[in-house]
Amino acid sequence: MESHPLCLDLTIGYPKQSILQETNSPVCLHEELRRVTEENVKLTSMLATMCESYDALRAQLIDMIGPTAAVASSDEVRSGSPAPAKRKSSESAGDAVNSVSTGHSYKKVKEEGSKPKISKLYSRTDPSDSGLVVRDGYQWRKYGQKVTKDNPCPRAYFRCSFAPLCPVKKKVQRSADDQCVLVATYEGEHNHHQPSLVEVQNAVSRKTAVAADGFGAARASEKKDGGAESKEIQQSELRERLVKDMASSLTKDPSFTAVIAAAISGRMFVVSTAQEN
DNA sequence: CGAGTTTGACCAGCGC
């Protein structure tokens, strides 16, 4: 498949001398503010373009896979089977709206009254790659695998293992139509922020965590030095906090994080992200 | 040795 319009060009980013540049005088600050405003306008324009691309792609997808699946790919629904022709005949279009790929498994959740947020992520893989791994920035623990009726490829079940009480589950299965495509179905919402690469590595390896602690301790000792460097340190901390706040506000949006994950991998694309109240 | 994966068994919901 060709590169997807949703895949952001992450090399665009900020100019090297932008927000992180040293600013000592009010004139410099004013200049900095002007530059950041300009960047903001540019980014807004890029976002608009990206949204247009998304709409165009979604329209194409709807054309390709027909009206039933088109419902499944809209933003208002939770999910649907990627192969609607294989759905049980007893399922109406309305049922499809409330079902995960095979329908009745969703009923228990419906009865409980709280509908978890469900989204799907389609990821293209190497034909030679037989694994069921979708890299999306979170850390998952596999707890089961099953061969389902409508697809000869096994379905793998994952739980989010980054936070102990995170309720999010993920099902990964190769598409019955195109076995190069992995379909990841996410159920629920993470009760924690999206882990950074470092955090994932820390969770995977205790050694990495120890190294990170050592780095933190080194920085703490640096703070104690004080003197002429204190102002620089304060500015550095201010910048750090600003970046963290920006990152935090962006990563709170699951759609955004999914798109970023797709962009990073360069091979994924979100087909539907369903938001339910 | 601890964490993650595999895989057969078990359970619950659904249709007949």
Added chain:
DNA sequence: GCGCTGGTCAAACTCG
């Protein structure tokens, strides 16, 4: 009630 199916559990196993 029975069989089918998807989802989950848990013991055994693997790996670093």
